[in-house]
Amino acid sequence: MNAAALLTELRAAVGEAQVLQGEACAPFELDWRKRWPGKALAVVRPGSTEEVAAAVRACATHGASLVPQGGNTGLVGGGVPDASGQQVLLSLQRLNRVREIDNANLTLTAEAGCILQTIxxxxxxxxxxxxxxxxAEGSCTIGGNLSTNAGGTQVLRYGNARELCLGLEVVTATGEVWQGLSGLRKDNTGYDLRDLFIGSEGTLGIITAATLKLHPQPLAQMTALAACPTLEAAVSLLSLARARAGSGLTGFEVMNAFSLALVRKHLPQLRQPLAESPWTVLLEISDSESVAHARSLFEGLLEAALDAGTITDAAVAESQAQSKTFWHLRESIPLAQSEEGLNIKHDIALPVSAIPAFVAQTDAALARQFPGVRMVDFGHLGDGNLHYNVQAPEGVAPGEFLKANEAAVNAIVYDQVGRFGGSISAEHGIGQLKREELAARKDPVALHLMRQVKKALDPQGLFNPNRVL
Structure with a gap:
């Protein structure tokens, strides 16, 4: 690779000020978890789809690999360069416009670098x-959300990022632009290329824009925290909520006692309205009829759960501000855990019915092998996505525990995930964190097909090499 010639072409493509080198690259070279430091040849910041395509063509000509990056909020090391100093990091943060909103069609078209909260x-x-x-909605980008098929807190009602996307604009490995920004909900004209690129973590093409589904705003939302004596009780509460609220159930999050204890320890300003309980559920109902109808439905649900012993206490948000406070408790767990120190993260999916047994058996297996280990269990119980995180025992250096035991902890957790028919990645992706686990645990036929797709769409291996596969 002739680096000087490549850099000259990149500057011609996007402008000299948008090709960063040296210390200016530092904010882009380290992932959010600070686990994977890298070194880029340059950070390129295109301002249009055409500039992205020109940058890709330049890299293809010189055989340089590209790593696309949005808000750099990923958790599996998929959006940072390796340590070679030979990769080009393609930052999409300048592609940040909302291009169009079609109210009648209930669609919004936005560029890949648009912040999720802006949308x-x-x-x-x-x-x-x-x-x-x-x-991370205040800093993550829609391109990154789509590249990992992000989930979040409302998958139960609205689905993952894939279900919320109708069309894409993508730059291919040859520097061509696929114009697939359709707002159609029905289109059976061949293979579904959109779903191929969503969740591919930048390994097959560069998403530059997307047409997204919108929904009417609900007339009312009710939010509550409920204390559950067991995880089995939380699953029973979910069944009851589904039966009572149907599609109006938009959120159902679960948090174990230790996860909320970490929030109390590191974020004491966040008031917790319930006394400590083995498990706490945050549930939300959205209603298209009226506030009165939503409140009646919600109160009936909680009364039935109390009568059944499914919950022992509950607090209902009396205002939008209080509802946001409840959600802030849930969303602050990752930050509190980070303050406690490095941890071994697992973003797993399981059949909802299997989650209580999985947690009981896996907790016990980890406690036997690593006495004193602390479990930070929380996540989207409504769709079977659990963030099953392992914190070092009290008094043990978190970084040393992770370095010495991560492989053994992962083996226990992922063996159990497989035993219960689950997935090792629910919404965070594979990146470099789970690449070897995917190779060892994914069906061989599926892996072969994935490699064939990669070879067909990116024969030079330019896009995010050594990520996912």
């Missing part, structure tokens, strides 16, 4: 809802 706000300004919501 939410743009929809809300039109009296509409873009329901993808996650803790």
């Amino acid at each position: 939410q706000d743009a929809a809300e300004a039109q009296g509409l809802l873009f329901p993808l919501s996650l803790a």
